[in-house]
Amino acid sequence: MDDIISGQALFLFLCFILLCFLIFTTAISRRRSSRGASTLPPGPPRLPIIGNIHLVGKNPHCSFADLSKTYGPVMSLKLGCLNSVVISSREAAREVLRTHDQILSGRFVNEALRSINHHDFSVAYLHPSSPRWRLLRKISVTQLFSPQRIEATKTLRMKKVQELINFVSESSEREEAVDISRASFVTALNIISNLLFSVDLGNYDSRNSSVFQNMVTGIMASAGAPDIANFFPFLRFLDLQGNVKKFKGCSERLFKVFRGFYDARITENSARTDDRDVSSSDFLDALIDLNQGDEAELNIIQIEHLLFDLFTAGTDTN
Template sequence: MDIISGQALFLFSCFILSCFLIFTTTTSRRRSSRGAATLPPGPPRLPIIGNIHLVGKNPHHSFADLSKTYGPVMSLKLGCLNSVVITSPEAAREVLRTHDQILSGRYFNEAVRSINHQDFSIVWLHPSSPRWRLLRKLSVTHLFSPQRIEATKSLRMKKVQELINFMSESSEREEAVDISRASFVTTLNIISNLLFSVDLGNYDSKNSSVFQDIVNGVMASAGAPDLANFYPFLRFLDLQGNGKKFKGCSERLFKAFRGFYDARITENSSRTDDKDVTSRDFLDTLIDLNQGDGDGAEFNIIDIEHFLLDLFTAGTDTNSSTVEWALSELLRNPEKLTKVQDEINQVIGQNGVVQESDISRLPYLQAVVKETFRLHPAAPLLLPRKSETDVEILGYLVPKDTQVLVNVWAIGRDPSVWENPTEFEPERFLGIDIDVKGRDYELTPFGAGRRICPGLPLAVKVVPLMLASLLYSFDWKLPDGVVSEDLDMEETFGVTLHKTNPLHAVPVKKRAIN
């Protein structure tokens, strides 16, 4: 049983009687209130623990396996927590579109509660909240609008060129590069410049690894299975340390954010002229909101820290991990690698530079990115939703206050949806109109509906630009002793999905680097 440690089992036994009372009372109440209503099918439940014993270290795998027996709308009892797992495009459409309003609430895990992040976060606040609408408006208008995306194009090009320059130096030394770290530094600097107008990453500095460890810590602790999520009376114990880890990592980022905030306030107070509009960043926007008299007058430094936590962690983590997964799959499939490089070379020509405008002329590259999102969605279970009232999904009753998980990882590997679902075949996306923007429910790595990831417009620029630039400027080989067929693709589960062992690859320069 992967989730429950020996220590947890010992303390768990002390609470058996209390939990049994909660379990039996809740079950009898629901039976009497629903009568003959049909609940989704699910595996038999053990007393007290329900189905916890069926969930391994990679819940998205466990749920996918169980759904083969119990269907695309499956009911699980995880301790005291009623859960429904969705594993088909049709059921996902019901959750993300048809009943989006009813199912747009969040189920808060205990790591998030450790800093009361649910009270401030665009990720966890309810969409009916005025604060959520303000945060959504700020992020869409000042970071991810078409106008803002276009205005920051030169920044992305500059940071990707710095990545290529670093790879060129490694190529000259014939050194294998940690692709996870290098891609993280690039996305870190893109995001940190959008937010604070500074580079926080350096390819030769350990500080970049520190930020990567902190971000990974936030994501891992927020997504890890936790007994406290299944048994509320165990919250104060924090048996698995997820709350402590989430709080510690978050506070380190808060300290950095507060430093940028204080420095900017000091800088602004000493200015004798107005700041050039073109040089203003997102922090300036937040300071204006904090110091203004309008809708954001109550938007204080605590709100700012939590808002930046969402933007910073999601923006750096998901983009870099997707690039790493894509390059890993290409190295495992050399014929696909050759095919996409041939396409890029034909479009860009010799001694050129990949521009964002070139991506639309690279259909096979776009297919590679989509295929990566299919096999390796950044958030394999999206984020947990909660039913605000009783609701029916494909004819099954989902009771009020049930946790609803959409297993996009399983949908991406469903043989009834995809031919050869476990194979990396970008060709499947050529000539068909399927994208990742929340309209095609067989491919929703960013979610859909009102909860769709606001950073999607940036991600679909950054990921293909980074990948195309790496493939255009270099040939790639694995370190000595590693063969493509044996490349480790093991996953580590959290809110986001990472390679357990980072990809190391040797860039082989094939053209002049501008």
């Protein structure tokens, strides 16, 4: 009997602590909101704790469009602890994306990305005025996206597309079903892996491609999934939906693949007795050159995160 009473008392005490914590955080949130309310656009009334989350619905774009009819093309929403400004007209979007693009070019960093500090290294999240962003952009443009490089890799891309066509044709002759999603992923995987590492990482008849596909889709799904910690940061340590755990697991496996290619190339270059053929160099060679010497422009962590950006963007076919 005493154990039951003690258990009930402990439960009530924990509920009391939680209630006090919620009241405290709500009071702080309201105080901050009142200070910044004069600088925010108009928006719908907010509920305690959740703000305007209940107004978002299953189709946020439709909900935002409906709300904009009442509160205008530029409105503010309180999503948990997060202040958001919604732009829903062509004129306002032009003002944001063109006239004030430098000021408003930052991106929200969710908990999944924050778990591996990707925002500190990613060309997609660094501010365009930072020297590091300019360096990463310069490397990407000169080594991958310049007209000369695009023309030089045209034969490679055509070869990989032809391999896809041959696979579909052969499967048709055998009257076998083709998983188009997986086949297109293998094609994209082999194109980007050849551009970066000069190897095929995928095979239409191999399960290895599925492993890479699961890694990429796992990264994209966990990074893009709604996460309660993004709206209530004080809950981040709980990882209630498991997004952070899944994202970190997939990312670490991908980083391990990159580190393996990097170490193997370093070993290969060290064992080389003749000069390297510059015409056959790939993106990894260019990164290694920037990592060597006393005045290295990139460290191994920056290289891994740059490869992470390019690899996931280049192979995500969803």
